Amino acid sequence: MSDNVGSPAQRVTPEQRHTIEAFEMMRNQMHLEEVDLEKRAEDAISSLGISAQLMLGFISGSVLLQGKFACTVGISVSLMSVVSFVIGFGIAITVAFNKIRRLNRPLQELRRRQSKLYTDIMHFKAENNFVGDRARVQVAVANVDPDSSPQYEYRFVHMDSQFSSRLIDVEDSLSGAQNFLTHYESMVYLMAFGAAIHGITIPLVAYHIFCGTGKGSIDKDTMPKPI
Numbered sequence: 193m194s195d196n197v198g199s200p201a202q203r204v205t206p207e208q209r210h211t212i213e214a215f216e217m218m219r220n221q222m223h224l225e226e227v228d229l230e231k232r233a234e235d236a237i238s239s240l241g242i243s244a245q246l247m248l249g250f251i252s253g254s255v256l257l258q259g260k261f262a263c264t265v266g267i268s269v270s271l272m273s274v275v276s277f278v279i280g281f282g283i284a285i286t287v288a289f290n291k292i293r294r295l296n297r298p299l300q301e302l303r304r305r306q307s308k309l310y311t312d313i314m315h316f317k318a319e320n321n322f323v324g325d326r327a328r329v330q331v332a333v334a335n336v337d338p339d340s341s342p343q344y345e346y347r348f349v350h351m352d353s354q355f356s357s358r359l360i361d362v363e364d365s366l367s368g369a370q371n372f373l374t375h376y377e378s379m380v381y382l383m384a385f386g387a388a389i390h391g392i393t394i395p396l397v398a399y400h401i402f403c404g405t406g407k408g409s410i411d412k413d414t415m416p417k418p419i
Contacts, residue, residue: 211316212359218309219362225302229295233376236291240380243284244387247277251391255398263403270395277391285384292376299373310366313359 254273 208320212362215309215313215316215362216358219365222302222306222309223365225298229299229302230372233292233295233373236288237376237379237383240284240288240383244281244383247281247284248387248390248394251277251394255394263399267399267403270398274391274395278388281384281387281391285380289377289380292373292380295373299371303371306366310363313363313366317359 251273254269
């Protein structure tokens, strides 16, 4: 079997061209579905980020209140704000996480269809003797003895570059598919951890600023009574 690089390009048949175009259409449709799924995951993360900002703003407001009241009252306000933050943000995390988890089934179905399309492309290439950007063709070998039976050999010739590159592009785009939902699930956990640290740290810092240093309001019970 020889590599006939100088041979003219092997033109694809109309049936092969229609098959390649069908592969492209299915790949493009699946890509749009994947983009939609990823956008829905991004929207869930964005909604969670907005909720975190609003709730942290609520925590910051409680800090200002802590500075205007007596320490015991300010601590009570901070504790209530932390409890409200934990409950509210916990609900927001659950909602975001469930939104992302609900995308798992359609993504698995999409990956199954992509895998089937990739297998169909491999079968199509094997049936038509396509190897990369070349095609394996059978050609007759000139015989010295005219009475002998004809002999054939396989040679590689370049395919029509327009269709070979398109077929390779579809194949490559399908082989690199990954489960992107694990990335967004990790983002939910990281955002939950970061928000929890901020939500708990801010009131504690405020306590040391307004009460621990003695600069905050003094409890009425500890105020000196007039003589």
